[in-house]
Amino acid sequence: MTSYRNSDPRPPIMEGAPPQLVPTREDWDRPPWNRWAFQNIRQILPTAEVWRGEDPVRQLPRKEQDLDALPVTSVEGAATTLAGLLDETYTDGFIVLKQGAVVYERYFNGMTPRTLHLSQSVAKSVTAATAGVLVGKGLLDVKAHVTHYIPELNDTAYRGATLQHVLDMRSGVTFDETYTDPYSDIGQLDVSSGWKPVPPGSGPNFRWPRHVFEQVLGLGKLECRHGERFSYRSIETEVLGFCMERATGKRLYQIVSDELWQPMGAEQSASFTVDAVGSSLADGGFNACLRDYARVGQLYLDNGGGIIPHDWVEATRSGIHDPAAPPSPSLPQGSYRNKWWIEDPRTRSIYARGVFGQMIYVNWDYGIVAAKLSSWPDFLSTPFNIATQAALHAIGRHLA
Known part of the structure; x- marks a missing residue:
């Protein structure tokens, strides 16, 4: 069964009593199952609550505009509208804030304002934002070696790497991020994190890590010197x-x-998926509602908002730009710092991005924050990213 857009007939995944269309443990995050699964992780995997506490919700004022008909460019390069592009890119939720006020908010595919949606690698940016708070409190030092905090890493390829190296994915440790290979390092992380079972037919001599920390302790090879170059490694x-x-x-x-x-x-308590020993999946297991993802972005737009240190926000916007080796095909002028993608060295606007179309965007020139949650049919899509990025700029210009 292929995936479906919001404008297509919706298959009855997990509907009925009992349901007839049920995602398998092997394929729950693949199309079309991900269109249901990303909004229902707690029905699939064990999770731990990220409690919102008892304090008042930070209110987001409403200054809404109907941007459905805003002219943008489609994935194929043709003229379309924002509403058309959101359908074309398998959107589940999309929100835009201008100077902290909601100007546009849409939900699709059964998602609601209360729904927790899997963020994939946006979780990295949320984790790093929290690390910035700890740095500001003197509990973490980005110049310290990771072995200062975890002495067991002296017996791994992480010996000699600093906390800043892992924040910027410049550790030099060998880690294969081939999503479609179940035996790659990222495929093994699916198993060690509890996301997937051991693949059927796995050889009896292949040693699968029992949990994520065990997998980290098994990383013993370097592909380059620490700090030499960027390479995307979720395990960082x-x-x-x-x-x-x-x-x-x-x-x-x-x-x-x-x-x-x-x-x-x-606004809502969030959650992390957890492995067999209760460790949160920091690189991709975070789930939250759409408005709360936007609130994270707003903290950065507000230069920390009194929670994240201003110096951390400034450092996050100050990545090392290498024109010969951009970190992403869709960001040819981009760089990467503190688990955020920097769009270009002039605006220094930033993205949190996750596979299958998760995104938080912060642009200080426009004064906007946007969050987009999706369930693409593919892990990665440069055309989807480019079209979405262009639409965000069209929105920013329109609201300027």
Whole structure:
């Protein structure tokens, strides 16, 4: 069964009593199942609550505009509208804030304002935002070696890497991020995190890590010197998360709750998926509602909002731009710092991005924050990213 857009007939996934169309454990995150699964992770995997606390919700004023008919460019390069592009890119939720006020908010595919949606690698940016709070409190030092926090890493390829190296994905550790290969390092992370079972037919001599920390301890090869170059390694965020846990004596879901989610005035409690020993999946297992993703972006637009240190926000916008080796095909002038993607060295606007179309965008020139949650039929799509990025600029110009 192929995937479906919001304008297509919707198959009855997990409908009925009992349901007839049920995602399997092997394929729940693949199309078309991801169109249901990304909004229903707690029915699939064990999770730990990121409590929003009892303080008042940070209100988002409403200054709404109907942007449905705003002219933008389609994925194929033709003229379309914003509403058309949101359909074309399998959108589940989309919100735009201008100077902290909601100007546009849309939900599709059964999503509601209360729905928690899987963020994939946007989780990296949320984790790093929380790390910035800990740095500001003196509990973490980005110049310290990761072995200062986790001595066991002395026996791995992470020996000699700093916390800043893992924040910027410049550790030099060998990690294969081939999403479609179940035996790659990222495929093994699917198993160690509890997202997937051991693949059927796996050889008896292949040793699968039992949990994420065990997988980290098994990384023993370097592909280059620490700090030499950027290479996207999801496991770096797990190392960061474990350093945060050792520095505070708390589990990651508690740290994010105490240091970010509660002070931010989140609207809903969030959640992390957890592995067999209760470790939160820092690199991709975070789930939250659409408005709360926008609130995270607003903290950055507000230069920390009194929660994240201003210096951390400024550092996050100051990546190392290498024209010969851009970090992403859709960001030819881009760079990467503190688990955020920097659009270009002039605007220094930033993206949190996750596979299958998750995104938070912060642009200081326009004064806007946008969050987009999706369930694409493919892990990665440069055309989808480019069209969405162009639409965000069209929105920013329109609202200027």
